[in-house]
Amino acid sequence: MENIRIGIVGLGRLGKVHAFNISQNIPGACLVAACSLDKRELEYARNQLHVEETYSQYEEMIENSNLDAVCIVSPSGFHAEQIQLAMKKGLHVFSEKPMGLNIKEIENTIKIIDQCPNQVFQLGFMRRYDDSYKYAKKLVDNGEIGELTVIRCYGIDPSSGLESFVKFAKASNSGGLFSDMSIHDIDLVRWFSGKEVNRVWAMGKNAAYPELDQVNELETGVALMQLEDKTMAILVAGRNAIHGYHVETELIGTKGMLRIAQVPEKNLVTIFNEHGMVRPTSQNFPERFREAFICELKEFVECIQKNRQSEVTAYDGLQATKVAIACQRSVDTNQIIDIK
Ligand code: NAD
Structure with missing residues (x-):
């Protein structure tokens, strides 16, 4: 061929x-x-x-x-x-x-x-092709942790990437924190649960970087979600992880819990030095999701x-964006938003 x-x-x-x-x-x-x-x-x-x-x-x-x-x-x-x-x-x-x-x-x-x-x-949605996420998905699908009750996701970009992000946001609309960053976590919530998100309540705060105000972007955002079967999801998104690129996911079920990248480790090396015991962290998305x-x-x-x-369809893109836009509306209006 x-x-x-x-x-x-x-x-x-x-x-x-x-x-x-x-x-x-x-x-x-x-x-x-x-x-x-x-x-x-x-x-x-x-x-x-x-x-x-x-x-x-x-x-x-x-x-x-x-x-x-x-x-x-x-x-x-x-x-x-x-x-x-x-x-x-x-x-x-x-x-x-x-x-x-x-x-x-x-x-x-x-x-x-x-x-x-x-x-x-x-x-x-490359996280679906990451070995750890694939492994976790198999465990969930095999019923290893029972019925899902809560999904907790962190997706926080490194502070070191802030300058290039501000350039990116100035040149073109990113869609905001939820469409740009949380969209991966929203996809994971839908993928792991097989359910749609029904309602969201989201909020945000800018503290460390006033330059984000100027491009109308959030530094940190949190969204609370209810899925159609009452499963709950909590998403934390941000652009200010001092230690590196922090992507972490937790799945809580009736028979157990799973955590994926509980610590955003760079590799298996532990350094023992004058700072004590140091575990280096992954620094950016190309490094963490290289494979x-x-x-x-x-x-x-x-x-x-x-x-x-x-497996990753245009419909997945539509549904995830609906949720991301609802999160942004929730921040803007300070209301809980129902998703139709
Ligand atoms: P960037 O600003 O670094 O690069 C944008 C590129 O697009 C540049 O090469 C620019 O010249 C080109 N470009 C801009 N307008 C164009 C036009 N009208 N026609 C042709 N080319 C044009 O952006 P980035 O950070 O690489 O992000 C690009 C996309 O990738 C975004 O949609 C972003 O959401 C996505 N992204 C996804 C992930 C992920 O984890 N999957 C990570 C980063 C970015």
Whole structure:
């Protein structure tokens, strides 16, 4: 079988990770085109990844390059339109989260995806491809911890990434803390429980970084959720983890509990020094989810090769965004929000 020819749009913080993986780590795929607004990023693609064709216009890339698929890693506000254009062009689509920034545009995008059943669509909820999350999911599905009662999730970006986040938020709307960060945890809540979120109460506080006020972003947010079967979820999201990249999940059931990355460990090394016993922590998303980013794209390519659809669907993207938007509304109005 010929290699799947992929074009990527966006070569920023995450785009570079996906571009590198497609060109080096995904059997059966090759990166033949790249699109970015930044000339230095396009030079990187040409010189370091040997990408044949580079573009500053997405429409030109999908029109002129002989592609089988696109990988969309542009800012969140562009996803829905870029998914639609690629689908209409007959291409398979991998898109980063979120699917879009409002429900109408996501629903319109899903209509177009549904008209193309022979094209693969996959959304970038990479945590589902992380070994620890996969292991935990199997345990939950096998009934090891009984019926779920509470899910607690932390998703906190490192303070060291704040400067680049502020740049990102200034350049383009991130969708806010819940659509940008908690969306992964919302997906985990739906994935582990198999249930939808019915109502949310969320709040937020900015304390350490006034620059986040200027870009209308939250530094820390908390959301309390009730699922359709009365299971409860508590989400903490933030941009100010001094110690590194803190992603942690706890599942409490009637027969036991599971914790995933209770401490966001970098590896198995413990350092004994003048500070005592030190466990280094993971510092950023490319480090913590390095393998998961590779596995999700392997799955995307395998879906294309085997003519099947991915487990992570556009509907998952829609449902997660509905919850994220409800969280933001709850913060803005100080009300509990019911999700229809
Ligand atoms: P970034 O700001 O670092 O990079 C954005 C890239 O998109 C740049 O290469 C820029 O030139 C390009 N771009 C901007 N507007 C464009 C346009 N109109 N046409 C073509 N290219 C354009 O952003 P990032 O942090 O890499 O985030 C990109 C996306 O990935 C976001 O949607 C974000 O939510 C998502 N993301 C997901 C995860 C995850 O954990 N799965 C982590 C980080 C980012």
